[in-house]
């Protein structure tokens with residue numbers, strides 16, 4: 001017998017039929033007069049994270065919202081992430097109330113705005129955000145640019161609908177948002193570059209959505225915990241050396257260099273070794289020892305830094 005109850009799946013299942021942890025993001029866009037307006041959003045997640053020629057987020061929203069209308073019209077937005085502060089969450093909920101014009105909404109916001117760093121005409125960003133993603137809608141995927149002609153239809157848009165980009169249902173929209181810039185406050189920038197500790201994470205709350213037609217529920221930030229990778233998962237030096245020295249017949253690795261990369265998971269090892277060999281070839285090296293491995297690491301962390 002199952003230890004679970006079978007729950008009916010209904011509209012907005014993530015908050016009506018489940019407990020789904022979500023981020024809280026204030027999205028800035030430009031209204032018709034070119035002023036920045038803010039909308040509250042949780043259904044916004046990483047979409048292209050590697051292996052494509054750009055990085056992207058996906059946003060799911062009501063197609064009659066100011067945010068959706070502004071993205072359809074201008075293609076630009078900024079995702080502002082705030083730290084945990086009950087007053088800010090209260091303002092966020094006010095900015096999440098449907099049916100108000102940007103002017104009416106912005107009169108309720110006390111967030112100081114400033115210019116971002118991406119090129120072109122862009123909405124302003126929230127000064128106190130710990131990070132901001134400045135984005136451009138990829139309206140080429142699924143020919144979604146054709147949906148620009150549907151701007152202004154606020155009572156429900158008739159089909160046909162797109163599957164994942166543009167107007168996707170009578171009241172819904174999905175946007176694949178290319179990330180143009182990630183702006184980070186210095187403290188967290190340093191944490192990413194120099195390594196995180198429990199006390200240098202931003203204090204991020206978790207949103208559990210709108211429930212029982214009454215409240216938005218969210219949790220207070222808690223100091224993060226850490227869990228090391230499973231014991232015994234490290235590869236033996238000998239097996240790394242065996243794999244490393246089969247990549248190229250002229251470029252070889254010393255045992256000491258291989259010792260430095262035993263923590264790379266098996267499934268990624270070949271790709272990582274191939275990149276190292278490509279770099280060695282560029283440099284004219286025939287042996288990768290500790291010094292060369294260190295240089296490869298420094299190069300990677302510099303790239304991260306950029």
Ligand SMILES: Cc1cc2nc3c(=O)[nH]c(=O)nc-3n(C[C@H](O)[C@H](O)[C@H](O)COP(=O)(O)O)c2cc1C
Pocket residue numbers: 024037038039040041042043044060061062064065066067068092093094095096097098099100105207216
């Ligand atoms: C914390 C929070 C999260 C929300 N997340 C979403 C969401 O992911 N998608 C959505 O369509 N509406 C979401 N809403 C509701 C929108 O904020 C609401 O439709 C609002 O009118 C949007 O503002 P805008 O019209 O200025 O874009 C959320 C509201 C709050 C308070």
